[in-house]
Amino acid sequence: MSGVTAHSNVAIEARALVKEFEKGRHTLWQRVRREPDRRTTFRAVDGIDLAVETGEIFGLLGPNGAGKTTTMRMISTLLEPTAGTIRVLGTDVAKEPRRVRAQLGAMLSGERSLYWKLTGRENLEYFAALYHVPPKDTKDRVERSLAAVTLSDRADDYVERYSTGMRQRLALARALLPDPPLILLDEPTVGLDPQASRDLRDRVRDLRAQGRTVLLTTHYMEEADQLCDRVAIIDHGKIVALDSPNALKRTIRAEEIVRLDIGIAGDGDGAAIVDRLSRAGTVARSERHNGTLSLTVHCASARELVPAAFDAAHAAGATVQHVEVVPVTLEDVFLSLTGRGLRE
Numbered sequence: 325m326s327g328v329t330a331h332s333n334v335a336i337e338a339r340a341l342v343k344e345f346e347k348g349r350h351t352l353w354q355r356v357r358r359e360p361d362r363r364t365t366f367r368a369v370d371g372i373d374l375a376v377e378t379g380e381i382f383g384l385l386g387p388n389g390a391g392k393t394t395t396m397r398m399i400s401t402l403l404e405p406t407a408g409t410i411r412v413l414g415t416d417v418a419k420e421p422r423r424v425r426a427q428l429g430a431m432l433s434g435e436r437s438l439y440w441k442l443t444g445r446e447n448l449e450y451f452a453a454l455y456h457v458p459p460k461d462t463k464d465r466v467e468r469s470l471a472a473v474t475l476s477d478r479a480d481d482y483v484e485r486y487s488t489g490m491r492q493r494l495a496l497a498r499a500l501l502p503d504p505p506l507i508l509l510d511e512p513t514v515g516l517d518p519q520a521s522r523d524l525r526d527r528v529r530d531l532r533a534q535g536r537t538v539l540l541t542t543h544y545m546e547e548a549d550q551l552c553d554r555v556a557i558i559d560h561g562k563i564v565a566l567d568s569p570n571a572l573k574r575t576i577r578a579e580e581i582v583r584l585d586i587g588i589a590g591d592g593d594g595a596a597i598v599d600r601l602s603r604a605g606t607v608a609r610s611e612r613h614n615g616t617l618s619l620t621v622h623c624a625s626a627r628e629l630v631p632a633a634f635d636a637a638h639a640a641g642a643t644v645q646h647v648e649v650v651p652v653t654l655e656d657v658f659l660s661l662t663g664r665g666l667r668e
């Protein structure tokens with residue numbers, strides 16, 4: 325059996341993937357002065373195993389610096405892994421990088437440049453030539469890529485007149501030019517307003533509807549939740565959880581999430597309140613800003629926790645200013661796995 329058949333339902337498979345970078349520098353002067361070499365290596369990606377299935381939207385969700393972009397760059401053949409293997413549609417990335425590149429369209433950060441003095445269509449014609457799209461197919465591919473991102477009616481406007489959202493869609497159209505079965509999107513909606521983000525997410529769903537596989541990264545938990553069939557939560561270069569958004573949320577469904585703002589008088593620090601609530605539930609987050617203690621508590625029953633919170637506040641001479649029972653989000657999953665928020 326060939327590798328392709330054996331992996332026919334797996335679009336991307338990464339095994340024990342590692343990327344080490346050097347930290348710090350050893351400059352010429354440091355060498356001349358015979359100062360010790362203080363460079364150390366650190367693992368940006370620290371042993372990742374992944375299997376992205378054909379036809380799904382798979383998300384890598386994690387905070388800045390988690391190793392998402394590094395993983396994408398390795399999968400797209402731009403960066404060589406320190407260790408581990410990657411197969412894309414059955415092809416080993418290290419052995420046949422060109423074959424892999426021919427099958428994927430990527431929109432990675434740092435390579436979103438478009439020519440602002442050209443029209444949207446001219447940009448795509450230029451990149452089609454660059455990507456060796458056969459000349460006889462170019463017109464058709466350009467039109468279909470424009471249609472896929474709903475830019476057909478603005479194709480003859482100069483890109484400098486485009487909104488940020490339209491430019492981002494054009495960058496996506498560019499990734500679609502080779503008509504690839506697999507699309508890699510690194511933080512596709514970063515910097516977009518809510519409307520433009522929603523629109524781009526719809527276009528990504530369209531790609532799935534066309535039977536393509538999408539691997540994307542995001543640090544927006546709502547985006548991972550709404551868009552992805554499955555999500556790998558990544559932190560410090562490691563996958564800490566991997567499942568569908570609902571299954572991930574179910575891991576803490578036994579609990580409810582209560583958010584509280586408590587006004588603390590004078591120089592109290594609210595420690596007694598946190599202490600009391602720690603016995604009624606798990607205080608997942610506790611932050612103090614100018615006399616307000618903001619708490620996120622995971623608990624078995626909000627009906628029991630909320631009165632306890634009022635009691636504890638009262639006993640400490642503090643006032644509950646805001647209380648809210650909220651649905652479990654992927655942010656809570658991340659918090660419970662790492663003890664930190666996604667935005668910290």
Ligand SMILES: Nc1ncnc2c1ncn2[C@@H]1O[C@H](COP(=O)(O)OP(=O)(O)O)[C@@H](O)[C@H]1O
Pocket residue numbers: 345346368386387388389390391392393394395
């Ligand atoms: N070329 C590089 N050289 C050294 N360190 C790097 C390089 N690229 C990324 N890093 C570091 O690796 C870690 C992971 O980065 P990255 O993959 O960009 O994270 P993310 O995309 O999740 O924000 C960060 O600490 C980052 O500073």
Ligand SMILES: [Mg+2]
Pocket residue numbers: 392393394433510511
């Ligand atoms: Mg990144």
